Amino acid sequence: MPLPSLAKLSLVSCRYGNVVEDYLDVYLRSPDLPKDDITRALVARGRARKGAGQKLLLMASRGQCHLPLYCLRGRILLTTPSLPFNFAYDASQTSRRPRHSTLQTENSGSTGAASPLSVLPFLPPISPFMSLFLPPGPLFRRSRIPTRSAGNLGPDRKLYTTVLPPHVALRILLPSRHRPPSHLPHSRPIPL
Amino acid sequence: MSPIPDELTATVISAVESLSALQKAKFLLEHSLALLEAGQ
Numbered sequence: 001m002p003l004p005s006l007a008k009l010s011l012v013s014c015r016y017g018n019v020v021e022d023y024l025d026v027y028l029r030s031p032d033l034p035k036d037d038i039t040r041a042l043v044a045r046g047r048a049r050k051g052a053g054q055k056l057l058l059m060a061s062r063g064q065c066h067l068p069l070y071c072l073r074g075r076i077l078l079t080t081p082s083l084p085f086n087f088a089y090d091a092s093q094t095s096r097r098p099r100h101s102t103l104q105t106e107n108s109g110s111t112g113a114a115s116p117l118s119v120l121p122f123l124p125p126i127s128p129f130m131s132l133f134l135p136p137g138p139l140f141r142r143s144r145i146p147t148r149s150a151g152n153l154g155p156d157r158k159l160y161t162t163v164l165p166p167h168v169a170l171r172i173l174l175p176s177r178h179r180p181p182s183h184l185p186h187s188r189p190i191p192l
Numbered sequence: 193m194s195p196i197p198d199e200l201t202a203t204v205i206s207a208v209e210s211l212s213a214l215q216k217a218k219f220l221l222e223h224s225l226a227l228l229e230a231g232q
Contacts, residue, residue: 020231023224030217041221048228 020048069159
């Protein structure tokens with residue numbers, strides 16, 4: 001049943017996804033680049049990745065598509081074939097320090113993150129062996145004990161977007177930075 | 193093989209080929225940034 005909307009979604013988000021991701025990947029691999037330009041490329045890619053991921057989360061939370069979401073160490077991890085990277089969303093970081101959330105997300109998806117995982121439509125439960133293939137982003141750099149500071153998202157588990165617990169749903173639905181955190185989701189895509 | 197490109201495409205390709213590596217990279221970056229701008 002969710003297949004048609006997922007197909008539509010892929011068309012929408014892959015316009016960024018594959019072409020630009022490839023371009024920037026090739027660009028970043030070329031030698032002797034000026035530092036300023038590397039920064040521009042990384043920032044642009046990070047923002048675009050974040051935006052694409054947020055759009056998917058928004059659609060998922062509205063039940064417009066069927067996405068595998070995982071709660072992992074207090075973060076929402078989204079893996080979908082329509083994004084050429086893994087999108088990790090740190091609920092606790094964003095709600096407390098909105099300014100830094102962009103950088104966190106950017107760093108979490110290195111180009112090498114186009115590992116086998118991002119091709120799989122569904123992320124299998126992460127075993128210690130599988131975690132060897134995960135990008136060394138902030139999500140996996142150090143183990144985090146699920147504490148209250150991790151956003152009370154509960155233990156590591158798969159989340160079913162159609163039946164998200166309210167406190168998780170509210171954290172996924174990012175409020176705009178200029179609005180109070182208690183603000184309920186609005187219908188437009190989130191401005192970056 | 194790919195079909196024979198039209199004149200404009202061929203000219204653009206040869207123009208891009210004549211660029212230095214750094215200029216090519218720069219072109220790629222600018223083009224990606226433009227695509228991102230247009231997409232969002």
